[in-house]
Amino acid sequence: MKELGKVVTDINLNSSVPENVIEQIKNDVHEHRLVIFKNQSVISGDRQVEISKWFGNLESTFYKHPRSPHPDVFRVSNDEDEGCTHVGRTGWHIDGSFMRKPFGYSLYYMFSVPLKGDTAFVPLNDLINSLAPEVAARWERLWMVSDRRDGVVHPLIYPHPITGLKTLCLHLGMTTAFVWDLGSDKERMTERSETVKLIKEIYQEIVKDERRLIYSHKWEEGDFIISDNLAVGHEASEETQYSRNEVGLRILHRTTIEGKHEPHK
Ligand SMILES: O=C(O)CCC(=O)C(=O)O
Numbered sequence: 001m002k003e004l005g006k007v008v009t010d011i012n013l014n015s016s017v018p019e020n021v022i023e024q025i026k027n028d029v030h031e032h033r034l035v036i037f038k039n040q041s042v043i044s045g046d047r048q049v050e051i052s053k054w055f056g057n058l059e060s061t062f063y064k065h066p067r068s069p070h071p072d073v074f075r076v077s078n079d080e081d082e083g084c085t086h087v088g089r090t091g092w093h094i095d096g097s098f099m100r101k102p103f104g105y106s107l108y109y110m111f112s113v114p115l116k117g118d119t120a121f122v123p124l125n126d127l128i129n130s131l132a133p134e135v136a137a138r139w140e141r142l143w144m145v146s147d148r149r150d151g152v153v154h155p156l157i158y159p160h161p162i163t164g165l166k167t168l169c170l171h172l173g174m175t176t177a178f179v180w181d182l183g184s185d186k187e188r189m190t191e192r193s194e195t196v197k198l199i200k201e202i203y204q205e206i207v208k209d210e211r212r213l214i215y216s217h218k219w220e221e222g223d224f225i226i227s228d229n230l231a232v233g234h235e236a237s238e239e240t241q242y243s244r245n246e247v248g249l250r251i252l253h254r255t256t257i258e259g260k261h262e263p264h265k
């Protein structure tokens with residue numbers, strides 16, 4: 001199992017980054033699924049948007065908090081006067097699973113670093129490879145139905161559009177049902193109780209063996225993370241909601257890049 005994430009210490013994202021280095025970063029994002037830039041000085045909303053554009057067009061579906069530094073920056077916080085609270089706490093997910101084409105990349109900059117408040121990431125291909133064959137075979141027969149917008153339906157397991165590696169389209173907090181065997185004569189939508197059971201099963205597979213598949217990122221001053229959103233699931237830890245008085249102010253700036261691919265088998 002390849003370790004999740006590459007740590008980069010020799011790039012200053014505030015200086016102009018040469019084209020060939022940008023290409024290398026893009027390759028690294030697909031190969032390592034997370035690229036973690038350390039020791040950045042303050043990255044403005046405008047600069048985060050510029051960096052994000054290396055990866056495509058921004059797509060901003062979130063609530064625009066008045067304190068957001070840029071209309072395309074989602075401002076997440078543990079203080080509702082500073083940003084949106086309770087984000088990413090309803091379950092393991094990829095960003096934009098409610099879209100026909102989920103976001104290709106998510107970029108995260110911790111503008112104000114709290115004492116506690118990790119973001120946890122799980123590599124989805126590793127998760128699939130860790131499943132018992134019987135479980136993998138069942139999951140291959142499932143499609144998720146989003147509880148948002150028009151209730152888009154995505155295959156739970158599908159090949160990543162760029163790497164070709166199997167990945168998951170999931171949101172354990174925003175799935176209203178699953179469909180078994182979509183498009184076949186065995187097609188069937190789950191009832192609530194079966195939906196809940198499947199969500200629990202997926203959750204258990206993610207956290208099994210003392211969370212050995214999970215990388216929990218403890219944020220440090222100057223961290224900037226670019227993720228291959230289709231290849232890693234994530235969840236905001238419980239500590240992300242601890243109060244400002246207890247752990248200090250947490251402000252995360254997130255940008256998301258328009259997906260180019262509809263997940264398909
Ligand atoms: O607050 C976090 O650590 C992550 C929240 C989240 O899921 C997101 O910003 O997409």
Ligand SMILES: [Fe+2]
Binds near residue numbers: 093095234
């Ligand atoms: Fe998220």
